[in-house]
Amino acid sequence: MRISVEEVYETVRMTLDHHFDIRTVTLGINLKDCIDRDIAPLTQRVRERIVEKGQLLNRCADQIVQKYGIPITNRRVAVTPASLLLEPLPKTKATVVRFAKALDAAARKADIDFLGGFGAMVQKGTTAAEENLIDAIPEALSKTQRICGFLNLASTHAGINMNAVAKMGHILKDLADRSENGIGCAKIAVFANVPEDNPFMAGAHHGIGEPDYSLNIGISGPGVVRNIVAKNPDCDLTQLSEVIKRTVFKITRAGELIGREMAGLMGVPFGIVDISLAPTTSTGDSVAEIIEAMGVGQIGSPGSTAALALLIDAVKKGGAMASGNVGGLSGTFIPVSEDEGMIRAVRDGTLSLEKLEALTSVCSVGLDMFAVPGDTPPEIISGIIADELSIGVANNKTTSVRIIPAPGRKAGDILHFGGLLGSAPVMKVPGVSSCRFVQRRGRVPSPILSLRN
Amino acid sequence: MTQEKASQICIVTVTGVDKVGIVAKLATVMARANINIVDINQKILEDTFVMTMAVDVAEAAIGMDKIKTHLDRVGKNMALKITIQDENIFKAMHRV
Numbered sequence: 001m002r003i004s005v006e007e008v009y010e011t012v013r014m015t016l017d018h019h020f021d022i023r024t025v026t027l028g029i030n031l032k033d034c035i036d037r038d039i040a041p042l043t044q045r046v047r048e049r050i051v052e053k054g055q056l057l058n059r060c061a062d063q064i065v066q067k068y069g070i071p072i073t074n075r076r077v078a079v080t081p082a083s084l085l086l087e088p089l090p091k092t093k094a095t096v097v098r099f100a101k102a103l104d105a106a107a108r109k110a111d112i113d114f115l116g117g118f119g120a121m122v123q124k125g126t127t128a129a130e131e132n133l134i135d136a137i138p139e140a141l142s143k144t145q146r147i148c149g150f151l152n153l154a155s156t157h158a159g160i161n162m163n164a165v166a167k168m169g170h171i172l173k174d175l176a177d178r179s180e181n182g183i184g185c186a187k188i189a190v191f192a193n194v195p196e197d198n199p200f201m202a203g204a205h206h207g208i209g210e211p212d213y214s215l216n217i218g219i220s221g222p223g224v225v226r227n228i229v230a231k232n233p234d235c236d237l238t239q240l241s242e243v244i245k246r247t248v249f250k251i252t253r254a255g256e257l258i259g260r261e262m263a264g265l266m267g268v269p270f271g272i273v274d275i276s277l278a279p280t281t282s283t284g285d286s287v288a289e290i291i292e293a294m295g296v297g298q299i300g301s302p303g304s305t306a307a308l309a310l311l312i313d314a315v316k317k318g319g320a321m322a323s324g325n326v327g328g329l330s331g332t333f334i335p336v337s338e339d340e341g342m343i344r345a346v347r348d349g350t351l352s353l354e355k356l357e358a359l360t361s362v363c364s365v366g367l368d369m370f371a372v373p374g375d376t377p378p379e380i381i382s383g384i385i386a387d388e389l390s391i392g393v394a395n396n397k398t399t400s401v402r403i404i405p406a407p408g409r410k411a412g413d414i415l416h417f418g419g420l421l422g423s424a425p426v427m428k429v430p431g432v433s434s435c436r437f438v439q440r441r442g443r444v445p446s447p448i449l450s451l452r453n
Numbered sequence: 454m455t456q457e458k459a460s461q462i463c464i465v466t467v468t469g470v471d472k473v474g475i476v477a478k479l480a481t482v483m484a485r486a487n488i489n490i491v492d493i494n495q496k497i498l499e500d501t502f503v504m505t506m507a508v509d510v511a512e513a514a515i516g517m518d519k520i521k522t523h524l525d526r527v528g529k530n531m532a533l534k535i536t537i538q539d540e541n542i543f544k545a546m547h548r549v
Binding site: 002003004005006007008009010011012016066067068069070250251253254256257258 | 464466468492494495496498501503504505507517518521534536537538539540541542543544545546547
């Protein structure tokens with residue numbers, strides 16, 4: 001049966017009026033075979049591969065956009081965790097920074113705006129090379145433009161590496177101090193239970209269980225979901241879940257088709273579709289506004305967590321029906337600075353850091369893109385990270401933190417980052433420090449639920 | 454062995470306000486590009502005029518980018534939004 005006018009119009013409106021897009025096509029690239037005891041041959045092999053495949057990614061994405069008329073907003077590359085590649089090399093900051101610069105230059109040459117994977121898996125402990133990489137993060141990320149970092153500091157199986165968590169408070173402060181409004185910290189996320197195939201920055205990397213190449217795709221349609229919720233103002237919550245499911249099914253199918261065809265064109269294996277709802281600063285492309293269209297007065301007010309849980313559950317059910325390859329994070333992103341509704345709620349005092357943390361217990365991505373006062377001590381930053389990661393560890397899910405300690409700013413100030421990163425009201429943080437807890441260090445043992453065999 | 458040539462169906466979508474000459478203008482673009490029109494439908498949806506035209510671009514004399522340029526010109530002259538997309542995207546989204 002040929003497609004009806006109504007069906008065509010529904011799809012066309014999704015892209016023209018409701019910001020439906022393929023948010024990212026991210027090519028995972030294995031670099032393990034580039035490892036060398038000398039940095040020069042390592043960087044040369046890495047550069048050649050990234051430039052070749054990055055350019056191919058851009059060319060194929062352009063072809064697919066022409067064919068299907070669905071915008072592909074970002075084309076990105078994720079690589080093997082850099083710490084692995086640096087293991088045989090001298091443990092100096094200069095080595096790490098040189099490698100970061102080589103990755104940055106390759107991304108620039110391939111016209112890739114962000115390259116992920118500059119990080120390490122240290123949930124249980126840290127090797128000398130990993131320690132060295134972490135120490136070099138402020139310099140490496142502030143001297144490069146396109147490199148994104150990630151660190152897996154915790155997992156349900158290993159518990160929380162509190163030595164690394166304690167260190168990250170200092171590292172993030174240092175990184176923030178090297179950039180205007182602390183924006184350098186937008187390029188690094190710390191995780192519990194990080195997925196190996198997440199296509200979204202800043203946390204993307206090409207995990208060690210992945211093949212040589214893997215094309216992962218992130219779809220996004222908060223505007224589309226908000227529209228369908230707004231069109232159903234009076235139905236009960238069971239019915240509302242059904243209409244969200246049906247809509248997410250459709251956009252996931254579009255993502256699956258485009259991902260498969262992109263992978264075929266490039267001659268690489270297709271990985272996953274990440275069905276996360278990712279907001280942008282464009283008007284109407286907001287996750288907070290979906291929650292508000294559901295009937296919650298403003299995100300952060302009572303009812304928000306329940307509404308978000310219902311939303312994500314419906315997103316997952318619709319997505320899982322549409323594709324056998326749903327993976328990555330596949331939850332809902334609620335970055336403060338990149339979502340107009342979130343910004344409004346923080347500014348109005350409806351959404352506090354504590355409620356934001358509660359929301360992340362039903363939302364996969366964690367505390368994202370939020371600013372705290374510049375005089376927040378490192379131990380408090382570590383405390384915020386430990387709290388958020390423990391939600392992930394205890395609930396066997398991914399959580400992450402992307403925090404911006406804004407130098408010289410205090411609670412209530414508004415930071416303007418511009419572009420995709422939006423603007424962030426600086427959030428109030430309780431002044432009472434838990435530094436004695438953080439400074440105990442060691443490892444928070446894995447929860448009993450990890451003993452499943 | 455089949456004698457049929459493979460077809461590649463795309464859907465042209467026109468939205469805006471109905472007026473004289475839309476089909477004529479589009480048909481001219483298609484004919485010049487050696488593109489066969491397979492089907493045409495139109496409806497008023499949510500107070501908007503919507504026309505869809507299924508076309509076979511398998512034998513097209515010009516590439517998708519050129520076709521898009523021609524359609525954009527028609528759209529601009531007639532104050533309409535015109536898109537062209539491979540039919541498979543609609544099949545994927547609307548057919549289980």
